Structures are given as structure tokens and as C-alpha cells.
Amino acid sequence: MKREELETGLRGLGLEKGDIVLLHSALSSLGNLEGGVGSLVEAFLNVLGKEGTLVVPSFTAGIVPDAVKNDPRAVVSVAPTAQVAAIGAKAKEICADHWKCETAHAEGTPYLKLADLGGYICLLGVDQDRNTTLHSVEALLRLPYLSETSPKEIDTPEGKVTTSFKYFPGPHRDFIGLDKLFSEKIKTVVIGNAVARLIKSKDLVDISVAAGKKNPAFVLCDNPACDDCVRQRAQLRVARLKEEKFTLVSSAVLAGRYVPEMIENCKAAAIEHIELDYVQGKPVQFLSAEALQKQVEELNAGGLKVTALKTCAVPADMPAFLAKTKACGVARLVLPLTFEAEAVMKSAKENNLEILFYNLGLSGKATSDKLLSLNEAGFECGFVFHAANFARAGEHPFLGTFKTRCRRFMKQLEVADALYDCRDVGLARGNAEIKELVSILRCSSFAGNLVLGEGLRATGSLKDATERFWDLVDNM
Numbered sequence: 001m002k003r004e005e006l007e008t009g010l011r012g013l014g015l016e017k018g019d020i021v022l023l024h025s026a027l028s029s030l031g032n033l034e035g036g037v038g039s040l041v042e043a044f045l046n047v048l049g050k051e052g053t054l055v056v057p058s059f060t061a062g063i064v065p066d067a068v069k070n071d072p073r074a075v076v077s078v079a080p081t082a083q084v085a086a087i088g089a090k091a092k093e094i095c096a097d098h099w100k101c102e103t104a105h106a107e108g109t110p111y112l113k114l115a116d117l118g119g120y121i122c123l124l125g126v127d128q129d130r131n132t133t134l135h136s137v138e139a140l141l142r143l144p145y146l147s148e149t150s151p152k153e154i155d156t157p158e159g160k161v162t163t164s165f166k167y168f169p170g171p172h173r174d175f176i177g178l179d180k181l182f183s184e185k186i187k188t189v190v191i192g193n194a195v196a197r198l199i200k201s202k203d204l205v206d207i208s209v210a211a212g213k214k215n216p217a218f219v220l221c222d223n224p225a226c227d228d229c230v231r232q233r234a235q236l237r238v239a240r241l242k243e244e245k246f247t248l249v250s251s252a253v254l255a256g257r258y259v260p261e262m263i264e265n266c267k268a269a270a271i272e273h274i275e276l277d278y279v280q281g282k283p284v285q286f287l288s289a290e291a292l293q294k295q296v297e298e299l300n301a302g303g304l305k306v307t308a309l310k311t312c313a314v315p316a317d318m319p320a321f322l323a324k325t326k327a328c329g330v331a332r333l334v335l336p337l338t339f340e341a342e343a344v345m346k347s348a349k350e351n352n353l354e355i356l357f358y359n360l361g362l363s364g365k366a367t368s369d370k371l372l373s374l375n376e377a378g379f380e381c382g383f384v385f386h387a388a389n390f391a392r393a394g395e396h397p398f399l400g401t402f403k404t405r406c407r408r409f410m411k412q413l414e415v416a417d418a419l420y421d422c423r424d425v426g427l428a429r430g431n432a433e434i435k436e437l438v439s440i441l442r443c444s445s446f447a448g449n450l451v452l453g454e455g456l457r458a459t460g461s462l463k464d465a466t467e468r469f470w471d472l473v474d475n476m
């Protein structure tokens with residue numbers, strides 16, 4: 001390919017005299033360009049003219065970045081990383097004071113100065129994964145998974161300065177998946193063997209910022225085997241959870257069969273609290289004191305706080321179970337509400353344990369009568385509102401039961417769903433009115449636990465349940 005052909009191609013792409021272009025390129029993609037990299041740079045400078053400016057990222061080595069950086073006409077931005085090299089009328093202005101910016105890519109950096117000046121981004125034979133300006137978008141949004149670079153001493157026009165950048169991107173990204181967002185604003189032509197694309201930087205930034213506001217995980221990949229993105233997604237969730245008053249808890253059996261599995265799955269779902277109901281397929285009340293203590297210790301060591309032990313039935317030997325609970329250092333028990341409630345409360349009081357009862361096979365009226373009578377007898381028990389069980393009892397958990405009864409005792413909501421015919425179903429796909437319940441609890445600043453319950457196993461993993469839960473919450 002001759003330089004003139006490349007110039008014609010670039011004009012066909014829409015570039016004109018006076019334009020400013022941030023170029024990401026792969027020289028080899030053009031095929032055999034006569035004059036090599038020198039020709040490529042001259043072609044751009046000829047098309048842009050004296051009034052125009054060519055900018056390339058120069059923080060990593062490469063044939064094109066090195067050629068521009070080492071050109072005697074070039075200005076290079078001074079920064080600990082993310083530097084650019086520029087040739088042309090606006091080169092000085094674009095490169096000035098990069099090291100003084102708070103971030104590598106956002107406000108005041110060459111990338112956004114170029115956007116504000118009406119500049120373009122040109123991808124020549126490379127994909128969006130090379131598009132550094134997408135990091136500007138992550139930094140503009142101050143996404144919670146970004147981190148600060150380690151301080152570095154650099155030579156600046158004002159002397160030696162030790163500095164770092166905040167909101168710097170981490171390892172993996174899926175920028176390629178964003179391409180469809182820009183389809184209306186991007187122009188594509190083929191030059192030689194290379195696909196060349198051109199978009200106004202301001203358009204790209206505006207479109208991506210809007211997408212990132214809607215979905216902060218917009219540049220992360222979906223590959224469950226990508227440790228980077230799994231971790232970065234969890235950081236987004238942790239930040240999101242901090243905005244809420246409630247505590248999000250996973251039931252152990254939903255998180256996994258074995259403790260290490262529970263720890264790993266909770267970590268990926270950004271859940272730091274667990275309610276221990278089953279371990280290795282065994283209900284907690286059947287574990288020995290030693291086994292129970294060991295599991296609790298392992299969970300704690302893995303960063304999970306055990307909020308309570310939960311049983312599927314009232315243990316046959318209640319005093320022995322209470323002693324085991326006490327020995328493992330968990331202060332709260334979650335039990336089904338049955339005719340044995342008074343006896344349970346008596347021994348719990350002696351052991352200084354907190355008891356929460358959940359409804360199982362009882363109507364709302366029977367449940368609230370029972371809670372009231374316990375209260376009148378001087379027992380301070382709390383209540384877990386098990387919406388799916390109320391649905392199984394043929395009730396309207398929110399419209400009927402919640403509004404009129406039980407609410408004053410409520411410490412916890414079991415987040416799971418079921419149909420009137422007793423089948424477990426995914427969240428907000430059954431008769432448990434779970435969306436209404438979560439919504440009203442948020443509106444009244446409920447500071448108790450929302451427990452992703454065992455019933456959610458029927459429709460997938462903890463990951464699925466967590467995603468569905470946040471979908472519901474974010475669309476309330």
C-alpha cells in the first residue's frame with residue numbers, strides 16, 4: 001500500500017484538516033505499507049494538516065507509539081502512567097499538566113481534553129479493547145472496583161514529583177462487548193486490509209457514561225471463570241449494599257454443601273453474613289458440638305459472620321442443642337413456631353440466647369396470636385416473616401398477613417418465593433409477594449436481615465438468586 005492510498009482511506013473515513021485524532025492502531029493490519037510506520041504517521045499528519053493534531057497513547061511500547069514519541073516534533077504528556085504523545089497544533093495544550101490530574105484518564109487529562117476539543121478516536125485495525133478513553137468513563141463514574149496506583153517519582157517541568165492516580169482500572173475488561181452501543185455514532189471503512197473506525201470522543205464518552213450509570217458492571221465480562229471480573233463485580237455489590245439499611249444474608253444450604261464452597265460463593269456474591277441451616281446435607285441440629293464449632297470457626301475465618309443457626313424442626317433434645325449453640329458462639333437461633341414455643345423460650349432464657357420464630361404451616365392469625373401470647377407471658381422472641389410459607393398456607397403474605405399482623409415482632413424476612421400449590425419458584429415468580437415486602441421494608445428503613453432462603457435452591461445457585469434479588473431492588 002502506498003501512503004497516498006492510506007491518506008485517501010482516512011479522508012474517506014471522514015478525517016479533515018484541523019481535526020484532532022487519538023489513534024489506536026496496528027501497523028501490520030494494513031498489510032504492507034510502503035515506508036512503514038513513518039509513512040503511517042506522515043499520512044495522518046498530511047490529512048490533519050498543520051492545524052490538526054495526532055495523538056497516540058505512549059505508555060506502552062509499540063511501533064506506532066514509539067515512532068510518534070521519538071519524533072522531534074512530538075510533545076509527550078508527563079504522568080506516572082497513561083502518557084500520550086502528540087504532534088500538531090493542540091499537542092501542547094492536550095499534553096499539559098497530565099501529572100497534576102487526580103486520575104490517569106478522566107478530568108483534565110489528555111483523553112478528556114481531546115474529547116472537549118471535539119477530537120476523534122480512530123481505531124485502525126484494532127478493537128475497542130485498545131480504546132483507552134473507555135477507562136476515562138470508568139474513572140468519571142468513580143466505579144467502586146477502581147483502585148489507586150502506587151506512588152511514583154517522576155520528572156516534571158516543575159521538578160521531581162512523587163504522585164499517584166486514583167480510580168485506576170484493574171486487570172480485565174470486556175470493551176469489545178460495548179461496540180454495539182456506538183453503532184449509530186461510529187463510522188467504519190476498510191483501508192487496505194484494515195478495518196478503520198472513527199467516532200467523536202465526546203459521543204463515545206457520553207454514550208458510555210449513560211450506559212455505566214445504568215449498569216456499573218457494563219465493562220466487566222460475564223465469564224464465571226474470570227477471577228478479575230468476578231472480584232470486580234463483588235466490589236460493585238459491596239458498594240451497593242452499603243447504600244442499604246438491611247443486612248443481606250445467605251442461607252448456608254443455598255451458598256453450598258461444604259464450608260469452603262459457601263465461603264467462595266458468598267465472596268463472589270458480596271455476601272458477608274450466613275445463616276447456618278445445613279452443612280454437608282445435614283441439618284445443624286444433628287451436628288456434634290465439635291463439628292458445629294469447627295464449621296462456625298471456618299466460616300468466620302473465611303470472612304463470613306454466622307448470624308444464626310436455623311433448624312427445620314424443633315430439635316428433639318432442646319437443652320442439648322442450646323448448649324451446643326452456646327458453645328459455638330452463635331447468639332441467635334431461628335426455629336419454627338410450634339406449640340413448644342414456651343418451653344423453648346424458657347430454656348433459651350436460661351442460656352442467654354436470642355430466639356426468632358418463623359411461620360411454618362400456620363396462618364397469619366395463628367402466628368400472630370401465638371407471638372402475642374408469648375409476649376404477654378413475658379418472653380421476648382422475634383419473628384422471621386416467611387412469606388413463601390404464608391403463600392403455602394393459602395394467604396396473601398403482603399396484602400393480607402403482613403399489613404395487619406406480625407409486623408411488630410419482625411426481625412428478619414425470608415427472601416424466597418413459592419406457589420399456592422407449595423412449589424418453590426424464583427424470586428417474584430410466585431405468590432409470596434416478595435417484591436412488595438422488600439419494597440415496603442426498604443421504605444420503612446428496615447434494619448434487620450433479609451435472608452436469601454433455602455427455597456431459592458429450586459431455581460438456581462446463590463449467584464442466580466443474588467442477581468435476581470438486586471434486579472428487583474434496583475427496579476423498585
Ligand SMILES: [Zn+2]
Pocket residue numbers: 172173174220221222223226228229230
Ligand atoms: Zn473478565
